[in-house]
Amino acid sequence: MRPATSARLRPAAAEHVAPGDLIRRVRREQGLTLEQLGAMTGYSAAQLSRLERGLAPMTVEALRLFAAALGIPPQSTGTALAALLPGCGGHGASTAAYPRLPAPTLRGREDGENVRRRKFLAGTAAAMTAAAIPPAGTPTHADDARLGEVLVSRLRDAMLGFGTPVRTEDPQHLATELDHAHRDYRTGSYSSLAVRLPRLLSTAHAVPEPDHLLLSRGYLLATRLLIKLDEQQLGWMAADRARHLAAAAGEPLAVAESARQLAVLARKAQWHDRALTLALTAAEAPELQEAGVPGTALRGLLIQSAAYTAAWQGDAAGMRELTAEAAAVAAGLGGGTHYLEVGGFSPTTVQLHLVSAENSAGDPSRALAAARAVRPASLPSAERRARLYTDMAHAHHRWGHRDACIADLLAAERCAPQEIHARPAVHALVSGLLLSGRTTPDLRGLASRVGAVPS
Template sequence: MQAQPLVPDWYSARARALIKGGDIAGLIRWARQQRGWRQADLGKAAGYSASAVSRLETGVRPATDIDMLNRLTDALAIPQSLFAAALGMAPDAPPRTTVTPTHQGGRGGFEEDPMKRRSVLGAGAAAVPLSVLTALDDALDVSPAPRAAPTPDRVVTEYRQARALFDGGDHPRLMRALPDLLATAEARADTGEGADYARLAACYDLATEALSKIGQRRSARITADRSTIYARISGSPLAAASSARALSIVLRHEGRATIAQHVTLQAAAALDAAGPSTPAQAAALAQMLCTASYAAAEAGDRERALEMIHDAERAAAQLPSMRSCHISTATVTLYKVGVLWSLGDAGAAVAAGRTLNPAQFSTAERRGRYHTDMARAWWRWGKPEETAQALLGAHHIAPAEIRDRASIRAIVTELSQRHPRAGGVRELLTLTRLR
């Protein structure tokens, strides 16, 4: 009997048929068999049980778990271009490329950047086309020439337009707009003025927040690091606080909650020591206290998390009512929902959230975030119907809050698997097209 090849022939008729049919589970099963692996072998390599691999391959478990797909495709070293084609984001028959076989623990593999494969998976689950994300990555590598003269007014105008896209949950258009926004702000900062560097840092902060939301962790880390540098050059305490907040988001997503806590506490202490003398600085301090509280909760520092969120509540209560102010008592309470949920106090999180009304938030993104935060609290509390209703509320107001956030999609998938008959679940699946 002829031994199975160690390295699969990715361009065989069978592989092409699976790719053309978009059969991701079938492609994983075929690649495993071609390597001569049992389901237990693949599970061990990817960190899952054999039964979990079996459920995915047979369709019992839908192929929507992004983390699982990341690990399985990393273990099997499925080429990025072919997996993108199976996801429908590239031609059915991408051109043959030359790859170099390597050996990992005695098993075959390919030299390919796993970060790029994760970007493909994130793009497949979200609505932002891979070509748009690739263009943004290219712009981060080599800044393009701005389309118009890089005046301060031009930077501010483009920033406001991009911010409106973020607030409205229009992530595809935002990702298309970011390369020129960053290029314009970079070109303007070449003048060396502190205010120009502060605006540039703000542009990178917006990019970081958006990239983190749609799961583009590698690019988000790049933009966060650049913001930190430019904020320091600007000499603006507000820019430094904003960049610290953006960096903490990235660090939390990297699983480095303790470092995120340190970054935010340090930034909050610097703002407090400077003695906020303007409403904008006072608002920035309240925002940093919220961020520090959430980072502490993620790090498991319960006492510090509750202390910081109470300080934020007091700070927000003293702020004047300003249209330009992005922090309010309602915003702080929404942070409190997340803090309590993260600490495991699901009931307290729900109680805090029930004091809020979505109409208190001025943007679709924040109103959608209110519903998804409540959904997470309800889900942790073991209330499937309430979870489904909260997710339906989020989808009605800001579909991107479900479509583009892997953690929320995971709740939808798990909800459908564990409670398929709960009220609202069928409607939710119909609307989101997730399984």
């Protein structure tokens, strides 16, 4: 039986109530716990609590669902509903499951400079293909700063249908190549990725019966790389393709991971409410909750992503609360590392994420304190270890600890040299160090390797 609406709830009383406040007030008046209302509506108590407190954005659909469950008449939702609707005084940011793409930056016709640059990159990539992967220990620093551009160029070509497929008769070949591409990502082997991943995408599309799940996983890997290389526009395209392919394959883990990557892209576009909605809604998907340990790990990663978005919003308390929730999920899995394909999820990786989140929330001292609790050797990959040191470098830079910042960057370089040399964020940080104070041989050497030496 639907609960009777409290007599004290009149339309005027709800006129200036935020959506979450309205639901919480009526729920409490009716003596319902979070667990009870969650059971009535299909939400977990944790997600319902976040919605009530405004930590997660309330969607129009969710507000209507809760209002129906609580017996709140439509006229009593007042401006709580209007605040969620575009054109009614609200931002409307939470109404769409997936945000619109940013304005396109890929042109149909290229000017002369872009054509010349494209030919140069294509030639460089061809040379890499001919040389294959250099032996371990071969010095490649002179080319590393260009690797990011080469990788982006070749991924763009593959995504636009200009790549060159490889003929294969072995149905396991593509799966093996994708496993190798994930290995390359974890080790920061960008010279190998620049050859392997674009070729994989082109070939996977060209086979008579494309494997939707394999393609989705390939595009998710491409998305993570494009985000690192500050190519958000192509990242949107790759993540959206991954989402559609995952849905076609009926694979809830890939669907959830595509939502996580879209949430990252929304956050970078400053669409914070949409980023929170994407991550936290995906975390509560029934299909994900039914997917066993991998689904639970991915749920923790989605909550962790939401924590990072809260940090970008300046909500340090909300960030720490969500991080604690992700840590509890990790501890509940027994403390091991799960879902290595997407970077790994464990109590240690949650702590690693906290370093970035505290940095983004504007507190480098807390970021460094969080970093001291992470033992680099316990992180699951070279890519994750490089992430730790680059986050520490950013925190030391914010705090004015110049020498410590340089030492951290050099430590990150030792973990994953090609990734560090190729990333625009590292290039910008090193360029800033060159311009802001004294230089040392270590700094000049690093600047040369990342292509940041002043002209």
